[in-house]
Amino acid sequence: MAESMWSDLIGILRDKGIDFDVGLTDAEVNSAEARYGFRFPPDLRALLQAGLPRGRKFPDWRHGDETALRDWLDRPRQGVVFDIEHNSFWLEEWGPRPKALAEARLAVERLVQAAPVLIPVYQHRMMPADPHLPGNPVFSVHQTDIIVYGRDLWDYLVHEFLMSEEEQWDWTVPTGTRPIRFWDTDRFQAVRWGPDGNGGCVFDNSRGQLP
Numbered sequence: 001m002a003e004s005m006w007s008d009l010i011g012i013l014r015d016k017g018i019d020f021d022v023g024l025t026d027a028e029v030n031s032a033e034a035r036y037g038f039r040f041p042p043d044l045r046a047l048l049q050a051g052l053p054r055g056r057k058f059p060d061w062r063h064g065d066e067t068a069l070r071d072w073l074d075r076p077r078q079g080v081v082f083d084i085e086h087n088s089f090w091l092e093e094w095g096p097r098p099k100a101l102a103e104a105r106l107a108v109e110r111l112v113q114a115a116p117v118l119i120p121v122y123q124h125r126m127m128p129a130d131p132h133l134p135g136n137p138v139f140s141v142h143q144t145d146i147i148v149y150g151r152d153l154w155d156y157l158v159h160e161f162l163m164s165e166e167e168q169w170d171w172t173v174p175t176g177t178r179p180i181r182f183w184d185t186d187r188f189q190a191v192r193w194g195p196d197g198n199g200g201c202v203f204d205n206s207r208g209q210l211p
Contacts, residue, residue, distance in 0.1 A: 006050035009157065013053075016161055020051035024061060032061040036073060038117040043134040043153045044127055057123040072120045077112040079143035079204070083192070084108050086202045089144050091191055115182035122160065125149055128180045137177040139185065143204060144192045146185050148173050 010020055024032070029049065033039050040048065052062060059069060083089035084104055090097040094111060098104045118126035118141060127138045138156035140149040150156020151174040159171060192201060 006047045010051040019054040021054050023049040023051050038129040039132055041136050059120045076118045081105055082204050083144045144188045146188045148177050151177050
């Protein structure tokens with residue numbers, strides 16, 4: 001049933017111009033998980049085994065460059081560290097912020113290392129590897145500007161690729177999404193932008209400006 005569901009969605013996405021290769025085999029999934037140190041959540045695994053999206057903005061878990069994929073996986077850490085250094089970002093629940101920048105950076109790197117891995121799905125849209133259950137949300141991740149971009153993988157794919165531009169503008173962040181350890185989007189947003197939502201923040205657009 002699940003395999004048919006993802007195959008049907010892939011057919012719709014193909015009609016929208018998204019290219020797919022044959023899906024990953026069990027051996028390819030196991031190889032990628034062992035190489036990069038995470039497990040695909042069951043629904044993401046089912047999608048990737050039904051069809052592997054192709055294109056520069058999609059991660060290629062079959063033939064992709066390992067260095068580039070490792071850097072992609074590391075971008076959430078890079079983004080949090082950038083905001084520690086340039087935007088004075090710090091959450092109270094992390095404890096007192098060390099006075100020395102190097103110590104603050106080391107402390108937050110340890111926190112991110114212990115947090116659920118965020119798996120690239122498309123460009124800067126990422127899905128937490130933990131808990132290892134279907135239904136994890138998909139985040140849009142740009143430094144600590146992290147928001148829910150889909151209640152789950154299906155909701156995300158519809159939002160990203162099947163909605164009209166007008167529908168996307170009218171789209172509201174879904175409620176009742178599964179909470180993810182460390183990646184508390186409400187807390188990140190509140191601290192990053194301030195109580196009035198107008199906090200001035202520096203963006204690192206060295207890889208190009210993100211939508």
